[in-house]
Amino acid sequence: EAQVTQNPRYLITVTGKKLTVTCSQNMNHEYMSWYRQDPGLGLRQIYYSMNVEVTDKGDVPEGYKVSRKEKRNFPLILESPSPNQTSLYFCASSGRDRGNSNEQFFGPGTRLTVL
Amino acid sequence: RKEVEQDPGPFNVPEGATVAFNCTYSNSASQSFFWYRQDCRKEPKLLMSVYSSGNEDGRFTAQLNRASQYISLLIRDSKLSDSATYLCVVNGAAGNKLTFGGGTRVLVKP
Numbered sequence: 001e002a003q004v005t006q007n008p009r010y011l012i013t014v015t016g017k018k019l020t021v022t023c024s025q026n027m028n029h030e031y032m033s034w035y036r037q038d039p040g041l042g043l044r045q046i047y048y049s050m051n052v053e054v055t056d057k058g059d060v061p062e063g064y065k066v067s068r069k070e071k072r073n074f075p076l077i078l079e080s081p082s083p084n085q086t087s088l089y090f091c092a093s094s095g096r097d098r099g100n101s102n103e104q105f106f107g108p109g110t111r112l113t114v115l
Numbered sequence: 116r117k118e119v120e121q122d123p124g125p126f127n128v129p130e131g132a133t134v135a136f137n138c139t140y141s142n143s144a145s146q147s148f149f150w151y152r153q154d155c156r157k158e159p160k161l162l163m164s165v166y167s168s169g170n171e172d173g174r175f176t177a178q179l180n181r182a183s184q185y186i187s188l189l190i191r192d193s194k195l196s197d198s199a200t201y202l203c204v205v206n207g208a209a210g211n212k213l214t215f216g217g218g219t220r221v222l223v224k225p
Contacts, residue, residue: 043215090158106158
């Protein structure tokens, strides 16, 4: 089954404790991205990657890191999480380098709470 | 002004009725437009792309008005299962950047 998977689905952590949210897709997509969704603010792009070893900042990259060492994986790293990073996070992938022209497939989401 | 704006609703719609709502965008260089559907904080899923000439997919019709910089979605013969949040998505001038609207919530009631 073609899908985007994220882990963990739910996480409660404390300020400053490094964490990684994994994202994996099995559709051989070049383009992957991370979004956060907050009430009243909609989905905002954090980082995106057009291919292996190619990443770029989205609208709200502060406090986040990403890596793209393999085509299928695009982990999101919070080196020192803070309460304002409490949010619902989505990973997405699409099949072209120019991801805007093609359907984005989203993972199921990761609900993160930072205390 | 937000890059992509939507009326958050909710639009309370009787079952079987027609509902329509718009989305405005600020970047006149935007090239691609989409409607996504999101249920109860689950992942968004593509409903339909929006083409310059307008397009229809079953009970759903999407229109693009470049002059006034808005897109619209019309749902005919609303079903209870159409209850969801509809996200307007626009690509930016940079090409790879998708900007999402805040969503319009639709509630279809018996």
